[in-house]
Amino acid sequence: MRNDVQTSPRVSPSTAHTPQQATRYSDVALTPPVDVIEDTNGITLYADLPGVHRDKLNLQIESDTLTIEAESDLSVPEGLTSSHTEVGLARFRRVFTLSKELDTERVSAELSQGVLTLRIPKAQHAQARRIEVQLA
Amino acid sequence: MYRSLFARDMFAEMDRLQREMQQAYDLSPTIRGFARHGFPAINVGGTPQSIEIYAFAPGVDPATLEVNLERGLLSIAGERKSPLASADAKATAHINERFDGRFSRAITLPDDADPDAVNAQLRDGVLRISVQRRASAQPRRIAVQ
Numbered sequence: 001m002r003n004d005v006q007t008s009p010r011v012s013p014s015t016a017h018t019p020q021q022a023t024r025y026s027d028v029a030l031t032p033p034v035d036v037i038e039d040t041n042g043i044t045l046y047a048d049l050p051g052v053h054r055d056k057l058n059l060q061i062e063s064d065t066l067t068i069e070a071e072s073d074l075s076v077p078e079g080l081t082s083s084h085t086e087v088g089l090a091r092f093r094r095v096f097t098l099s100k101e102l103d104t105e106r107v108s109a110e111l112s113q114g115v116l117t118l119r120i121p122k123a124q125h126a127q128a129r130r131i132e133v134q135l136a
Numbered sequence: 137m138y139r140s141l142f143a144r145d146m147f148a149e150m151d152r153l154q155r156e157m158q159q160a161y162d163l164s165p166t167i168r169g170f171a172r173h174g175f176p177a178i179n180v181g182g183t184p185q186s187i188e189i190y191a192f193a194p195g196v197d198p199a200t201l202e203v204n205l206e207r208g209l210l211s212i213a214g215e216r217k218s219p220l221a222s223a224d225a226k227a228t229a230h231i232n233e234r235f236d237g238r239f240s241r242a243i244t245l246p247d248d249a250d251p252d253a254v255n256a257q258l259r260d261g262v263l264r265i266s267v268q269r270r271a272s273a274q275p276r277r278i279a280v281q
Contacts, residue, residue, distance in 0.1 A: 033233035037223050046219055048234055050177075050192035050261035073260070074190075077183055084180040087192055114194030114261020 029093035042121035049092055050114040057111055061104045066096045168242055175235035187249055187267045194261030203256050203265060213240035248273035
């Protein structure tokens with residue numbers, strides 16, 4: 001069950017860039033775990049991207065879709081044979097759908113110690129309005 | 137409760153199932169169990185001269201990180217705080233997948249590991265530990281007279 005149900009149907013004018021494209025084997029990537037915290041002014045997203053340096057991080061916002069893609073630096077010494085592998089891929093990818101009241105123009109991001117902190121503020125005209133619940 | 141190493145998607149689920157199957161068939165698992173919370177993830181490899189360990193621990197405060205080597209057992213321990221702890225009271229956590237709290241994982245090193253030649257580096261959230269093998273354990277050719 002989705003947490004934020006959106007009432008207006010998504011109309012995609014072209015089907016060439018739908019996120020449901022079949023992924024090729026070479027596109028396989030790890031899904032980084034995230035923490036998403038919402039306060040009165042916006043949403044903060046924290047993602048675990050170990051081994052990722054700023055120049056290998058790719059953040060994209062297209063209409064209402066946020067895409068996080070990154071490549072980690074798994075440089076190993078020559079002649080290394082692996083005996084136990086828990087992280088087998090050097091690529092991360094995660095996609096989110098943003099809701100309308102988030103201001104995608106004022107997104108800020110920081111990458112430190114392998115943790116991505118993404119701050120998306122809410123649009124200034126979106127005011128919280130309390131709705132009276134009446135007993136029927 | 138099992139917290140998966142990486143967020144739920146098809147590959148993570150397959151990986152988790154495979155791991156559970158292996159654990160089910162293991163008749164005598166190690167005394168320290170299987171690190172159910174899975175943090176930090178660890179890759180181990182070796183070269184003829186060294187043993188290389190990579191621990192994926194992003195966002196861990198270096199002051200809490202402890203790497204100890206005792207009698208051939210390498211342990212990596214520390215603590216990671218959740219950002220929710222410092223958020224204000226009216227904040228809501230919609231998604232909370234990242235590990236938080238204290239962690240500890242142990243790796244048994246082979247007999248030829250030299251405890252005096254260990255190097256550990258933390259960069260971009262990856263802790264890389266390099267343990268040299270004892271020089272006396274390197275293969276040596278013996279001349280036949």
